[in-house]
Amino acid sequence: MQIFDSHTHLNDDILLPDAKQYIEHARKLGVVKMAIVGSDRKLNRLAIELAHQYDNLYAIVGFHPESANEFDDAAAKELKAQxxxxxxxxxxxxxxxxxxxxxxxxxxxxxxxxxxxMAKAAGLPISVHNRDAFEDTYDILKAADVSSIHGIIHSFNGDPEWAHKFLNLGMYVSFSGVASFKKTKEVHAAAKETPLDRILVETDAPYLAPEPYRGKQNEPGYTLYTVEAIARYRDTTPDVIADATYQNTLRIFGIEES
Structure with a gap:
């Protein structure tokens, strides 16, 4: 089994000092690749540094909505170079x-x-954070016509109707540990209905640890438990979900394996 954690924060202060150990533990659980996600200038730089330090890591860089005030011309210039x-x-x-x-x-x-x-100009996909902003997120993506670059709705926490709306824009839908929680029935249904060729998995570590570690610190290796949860909802095996999400993540990120 090979799993790709499509969204994790190994560059976070909590995880970074022990990055090597987390990577090794993830590999033991079948998580062989991961995308390290930035959200401001510091975390973007650390994501890139980690990606160059480890062959199986990749970087996603950008400015989180809570860091939007920091996105001035100098930050935009640096991001464009990155x-x-x-x-x-x-x-x-x-x-x-x-x-x-x-x-x-x-x-x-x-x-x-x-x-x-900027993503369109660079020919890169986008990884989208949406919290309590479904309608405006959808409207902006639709108006921007992101079908040419595609993108990911990360840590999806909506119902099947919203999943289909984003899928119709050409987006992929990524599920985090939230999909494993017992009471998130709408997310379970969305994970069941998302087409197998458009579904991704992630941890969003150190946040949103899946069952059976809910409430504890998350880590990239725990992507396995989200894979297992989605497999249960879809009445299939973890191997099927792992393989599909792995291939989907390679495809949207344009990664070619040797």
Whole structure:
């Protein structure tokens, strides 16, 4: 079994000091590749450094909606240069977060749209953060016509109707540990209905640890438990889900295996 953690934060201060050990533990659980996701200038740089340090790691760089106030001309210039790095496979995580409204929604919209345009110019997919902002996230993606670059709705936490709406825009849907929680029935249904060639898995570590580790610190290796949960909902084997999500992640990130 080979699993690709399509969205993890091994560059986070909590995980970074023991990155090597987490990578080794992940491999023992079948998680052989992972995308390290940035969200501001510091974390973007660390994502790229890790990706160059380990062959099986890749970087996603961009400005999280809660870091949108930091996205000035200098940050945009640096991000544009980073997109040319061969280990950078997407722009992210970008999007909208209305949960606490740390940054004004108008600013979030502007930075989200600007980074989508940068992704188009670079020919890279996008990794999209959406928290309590389904309608506006959908409207911005639809207006931007992201079908030419595709993208990922990361850590999807909606119902099948929303999953299909994003899929119809050409997006992929990625499921985190939330899909393993007992009471997230709508997410279970979405994981069951998402086409096998458009589904991804992730940890979003160190956050959102899946069952049986819910409430504890997450790590990339725990992608295995999300794979197992999705396999149960779809009445299939973990091997089938692991293989499909692995191939899907390679495809959307444009990774060619030797």
């Amino acid at each position: 997109l040319a790095d061969p280990k950078v496979v997407a722009i992210g995580e970008i999007g909208l977060d209305y949960h606490q409204n740390v940054v004004k929604q108008k600013v979030q919209h502007h930075v989200f749209k600007r980074q989508i345009e």
